[in-house]
Amino acid sequence: MQRLNSASGDFAARFRALVEAGRGEGGDVSAAVRTIIEDVRQRGDAAIAELTARFDGFDPAGELRIPTGRIDAALKRVDKDLLAAMELAASRIRAFHEVQRPADHQQVDETGTRTGWRYSPIAAAGLYVPGGRAALFSSVLMNAIPAKVAGVEQLVMVTPTPGGEPNDEVLAAAKLAGVDTIYRIGGAQAVAALAFGTESVPAVDFIAGPGNAFVAEAKRQLYGRIGIDMVAGPSEILIVADSGADPAVLAADLLSQAEHDPTSQSILITDSPSLAQAVLAALPAAFDAISTAETARASWDANGAVIEIADLSEAPALIDALAPEHLLLAVRDPDAVFARVRHAGSVFLGYDTPEAIGDYLAGPNHVLPTGRRARFSSGLGTANFMKRTTFLGCGPEGFQALGPPAARLAEAEGLPAHALSITRRLDRGA
Numbered sequence: 001m002q003r004l005n006s007a008s009g010d011f012a013a014r015f016r017a018l019v020e021a022g023r024g025e026g027g028d029v030s031a032a033v034r035t036i037i038e039d040v041r042q043r044g045d046a047a048i049a050e051l052t053a054r055f056d057g058f059d060p061a062g063e064l065r066i067p068t069g070r071i072d073a074a075l076k077r078v079d080k081d082l083l084a085a086m087e088l089a090a091s092r093i094r095a096f097h098e099v100q101r102p103a104d105h106q107q108v109d110e111t112g113t114r115t116g117w118r119y120s121p122i123a124a125a126g127l128y129v130p131g132g133r134a135a136l137f138s139s140v141l142m143n144a145i146p147a148k149v150a151g152v153e154q155l156v157m158v159t160p161t162p163g164g165e166p167n168d169e170v171l172a173a174a175k176l177a178g179v180d181t182i183y184r185i186g187g188a189q190a191v192a193a194l195a196f197g198t199e200s201v202p203a204v205d206f207i208a209g210p211g212n213a214f215v216a217e218a219k220r221q222l223y224g225r226i227g228i229d230m231v232a233g234p235s236e237i238l239i240v241a242d243s244g245a246d247p248a249v250l251a252a253d254l255l256s257q258a259e260h261d262p263t264s265q266s267i268l269i270t271d272s273p274s275l276a277q278a279v280l281a282a283l284p285a286a287f288d289a290i291s292t293a294e295t296a297r298a299s300w301d302a303n304g305a306v307i308e309i310a311d312l313s314e315a316p317a318l319i320d321a322l323a324p325e326h327l328l329l330a331v332r333d334p335d336a337v338f339a340r341v342r343h344a345g346s347v348f349l350g351y352d353t354p355e356a357i358g359d360y361l362a363g364p365n366h367v368l369p370t371g372r373r374a375r376f377s378s379g380l381g382t383a384n385f386m387k388r389t390t391f392l393g394c395g396p397e398g399f400q401a402l403g404p405p406a407a408r409l410a411e412a413e414g415l416p417a418h419a420l421s422i423t424r425r426l427d428r429g430a
């Protein structure tokens with residue numbers, strides 16, 4: 001964990017180093033993932049079996065797909081209260097993503113020329129659900145519901161099952177969301193299987209979902225062969241807090257993302273030196289209260305930071321530079337800060353909005369860009385599972401108006417066949 005103060009002479013250099021520090025990205029992970037992808041491409045299921053034995057500790061023995069009977073049984077076994085909470089989450093997530101469905105459009109200009117666009121769903125989508133350290137059944141809902149709302153016909157879910165036994169809650173969430181094709185594979189090998197197809201796993205057009213550095217890097221490397229939602233790697237939280245925030249609550253907020261992965265990152269920015277001190281003082285008890293303390297401590301020690309600023313007006317520039325996955329504004333006037341922020345995956349407004357509410361059931365998606373990628377990408381939404389086809393229709397009048405200048409442009413670009421396809425029609429009096 002590092003402490004920075006914006007008034008210090010070395011602040012700019014130390015802040016830049018914090019912004020640029022890779023967390024489980026780069027050389028080693030990239031090379032390991034490249035090898036795994038190539039192995040799966042060449043050897044299919046045989047490679048998957050070996051990699052699953054190595055990383056998830058069991059031999060799938062040709063049984064990669066989880067039978068539908070096993071999924072149905074899981075749904076029956078899940079605790080009724082938990083199921084009710086999952087159903088509430090599913091309905092809120094569905095309602096949010098239904099409103100997100102993008103609209104088709106058509107317009108006719110003064111020449112009678114029609115232009116517009118039409119959205120259509122991706123045909124086959126792969127959904128990655130993390131399962132290495134914790135079986136994230138909430139990620140099943142966050143992946144599958146927008147895909148269903150978009151109208152994707154074929155959903156293929158992959159999730160690692162360490163030791164071989166699938167998690168009941170993950171299967172129940174899949175059943176609730178309408179996914180019944182589930183493979184018990186994870187990591188870069190599962191992403192590669194979805195991209196190339198193997199004897200058992202069908203190839204898809206698009207892969208969505210979060211994961212650790214290996215999963216995120218595999219999606220990044222395979223982009224172009226398949227589409228991806230974004231690079232959604234190890235979780236991050238940036239908290240901006242003022243003196244009105246409760247230090248014990250903030251300590252828990254910081255650990256809520258640190259507990260995901262040793263390569264997660266939690267940062268506190270505050271204009272209150274006494275709050276910074278109080279949060280640090282509250283952390284030991286916060287670690288003691290959680291069974292995931294080992295992971296959370298590893299993340300906090302390696303990647304955590306507390307940044308003191310003189311005034312909250314300094315915060316937006318720092319937020320935009322960090323472009324965090326999650327931004328919690330625990331300040332008196334969160335909207336005033338939010339109005340000045342451009343780069344953040346998802347924003348949580350005010351003292352009473354824990355990020356964890358968004359992780360589970362508020363409605364917005366929890367699959368979000370990490371590693372500063374909120375500068376150029378957005379959280380998972382309905383539109384990720386759709387693509388836009390534009391169209392154009394010239395009537396006789398529109399063609400007569402637009403043809404000659406288009407032919408002129410084609411000739412100037414040195415592309416005579418383009419020009420001819422226009423002038424032949426003009427000559428014909430089309």
Ligand SMILES: NC(=O)c1ccc[n+]([C@@H]2O[C@H](COP(=O)([O-])OP(=O)(O)OC[C@H]3O[C@@H](n4cnc5c(N)ncnc54)[C@H](O)[C@@H]3O)[C@@H](O)[C@H]2O)c1
Pocket residue numbers: 032055056129130131132133134136139160185186187188189210211212213214215232233234235260261264325366367368369370
């Ligand atoms: N950005 C988001 O939207 C978001 C959402 C939810 C979770 N997450 C992140 O998802 C991640 C979940 O990670 P996880 O590990 O629990 O589960 P995971 O399913 O992402 O990864 C587990 C797999 O990683 C692979 N792996 C592990 N060590 C490896 C190694 N040394 N070499 C090659 N492959 C290896 C294995 O194949 C294993 O099956 C966390 O980092 C969490 O923060 C991100």
Ligand SMILES: N[C@H](CO)Cc1c[nH]c[nH+]1
Pocket residue numbers: 136138139234235236257325359366367368
């Ligand atoms: N915080 C994660 C996204 O970074 C999502 C999640 C799932 N379960 C709990 N949290």
Ligand SMILES: [Zn+2]
Pocket residue numbers: 235256257260359
């Ligand atoms: Zn979380």
